[in-house]
Amino acid sequence: xxxxxxxxxxxxxxxxxxxxxxxxxxxxxxxxxxxxxxxxxxxxxxxxxxxxxxxxxxxxxxxxxxxxxxxxxxxxxxxxxxxxxxxxxxxxxxxxxxxxxxxxxxxxxxxxxxxxxxxxxxxxxxxxxxxxxxxxxxxxxxxxxxxxxxxxxxxxxxxxxxxxxxxxxxxxxxxxxxxxxxxxxxxxxxxxxxxxxxxxxxxxxxxxxxxxxxxxxxxxxx
Amino acid sequence: xxxxxxxxxxxxxxxxxxxxxxxxxxxxxxxxxxxxxxxxxxxxxxxxxxxxxxxxxxxxxxxxxxxxxxxxxxxxxxxxxxxxxxxxxxxxxxxxxxxxxxxxxxxxxxxxxxxxxxxxxxxxxxxxxxxxxxxxxxxxxxxxxxxxxxxxxxxxxxxxxxxxxxxxxxxxxxxxxxxxxxxxxxxxxxxx
Numbered sequence: 001x002x003x004x005x006x007x008x009x010x011x012x013x014x015x016x017x018x019x020x021x022x023x024x025x026x027x028x029x030x031x032x033x034x035x036x037x038x039x040x041x042x043x044x045x046x047x048x049x050x051x052x053x054x055x056x057x058x059x060x061x062x063x064x065x066x067x068x069x070x071x072x073x074x075x076x077x078x079x080x081x082x083x084x085x086x087x088x089x090x091x092x093x094x095x096x097x098x099x100x101x102x103x104x105x106x107x108x109x110x111x112x113x114x115x116x117x118x119x120x121x122x123x124x125x126x127x128x129x130x131x132x133x134x135x136x137x138x139x140x141x142x143x144x145x146x147x148x149x150x151x152x153x154x155x156x157x158x159x160x161x162x163x164x165x166x167x168x169x170x171x172x173x174x175x176x177x178x179x180x181x182x183x184x185x186x187x188x189x190x191x192x193x194x195x196x197x198x199x200x201x202x203x204x205x206x207x208x209x210x211x212x213x214x215x216x217x218x219x220x221x222x
Numbered sequence: 223x224x225x226x227x228x229x230x231x232x233x234x235x236x237x238x239x240x241x242x243x244x245x246x247x248x249x250x251x252x253x254x255x256x257x258x259x260x261x262x263x264x265x266x267x268x269x270x271x272x273x274x275x276x277x278x279x280x281x282x283x284x285x286x287x288x289x290x291x292x293x294x295x296x297x298x299x300x301x302x303x304x305x306x307x308x309x310x311x312x313x314x315x316x317x318x319x320x321x322x323x324x325x326x327x328x329x330x331x332x333x334x335x336x337x338x339x340x341x342x343x344x345x346x347x348x349x350x351x352x353x354x355x356x357x358x359x360x361x362x363x364x365x366x367x368x369x370x371x372x373x374x375x376x377x378x379x380x381x382x383x384x385x386x387x388x389x390x391x392x393x394x395x396x397x398x399x400x401x402x403x404x405x406x407x408x409x410x411x412x413x414x
Contacts, residue, residue, distance in 0.1 A: 006393075006396075009396050009400065010392055010393050010396040012396070013392070013395055013396035013399050014377075014392050014395075014396070016399075017370060017376075017377070017395070019376065019377050019388075019392065040400075040403070043403050043407075043414045044399050044400075044403060046348070046414055047348070047352060047399070047402060047403060047406060047414070048371055048399075050345055050348045050349050050352055051349075051352060051367070051371035051372060052371055052372070052374070053345075054349055054352075054372060056252045056253070056256050057252065057255060057256050057259060057265075058252075059251045059252050059255055063251055063255070063269055063272070063273070064244070064247050064248060064251055066273060067247055067251070067272075067273045067276050067277070068240075068243075068244050068247060070273060070277050071240070071243060071247075071276065071277060071280045072240065074277065074280065074281055
């Protein structure tokens, strides 16, 4: 079966990194028979060689002095934070319970002809999302309390423009929903998450960023 | 004499020996600054990010377990901080457009004594173009190339850092290499 060009290039690249799973003689014959591939391989190899032999940037001794001075001022976090998980777990459970209640209400046949309350316009996803946002916001505040500092640096330029913003506007909920889905399925795909963060309005972006960092922190340290 | 491993230093730091952490900082300061520098493009920012990386490692010292290489944990944190920094810069309308080689205070590649002057000059020129071309790549491509070519990490370690399977790393590196090659050709013509 003929291999696609993309596969050939990937194998060739892996071959340069000594990570190829293809037999070397197969790759050698590919290079012999395909002049374009051979040129590309030679250019890749040249670039690779130049990059691998780039001298490391010299580090000024002041860097370590500064870093160690900053480190001496902090205490390492304890191994476990027993209060944090129940709090977070409780918030998630509450959100799930809300969703179940809401779903069962919205799917049950109505016994009266009264119009549904306004709340019914919102989807169950939005309800869960709102609850999760609250939970996350609390969680972030708890982290800040725990460390006594901002665990992450919040981009406050948006706040300067609109000091009244402190709530996520309802129209942003679907964007948040999309982002949270991304967190759960591919939390580390930052490029994708970044694209969404860049596409939403400033208040939403702030919320998203906080959520993202909370998730990233968990991913890294647990 | 066997040198102390990273995780042994972490254990010593956990027990309160701050000198052990100082040793770790000394061991990894250059690779961490280099990685951040290639990611964000400004020496000053890179040093701040590298410092924050070590601070975060220390802050979470007691939760670190030797499940992976220490360098994987370190670069993972440095990468996340760099990505956040890049997002902030984008939001503030600043982008990584300045080439590293154009900044004052950056070291130019050191000549290898074994190279003939014309060869050395050629490699210098190529490295300069590579620095410029790297800055033009998107973050996804730049980070895998830096981790692979400059930090020497294998596909599996890169996958742990960026949260992808080794197969994804393999295809991303191939695409990144090709993008870099095209940029170098655009910038330098016949240098390749």
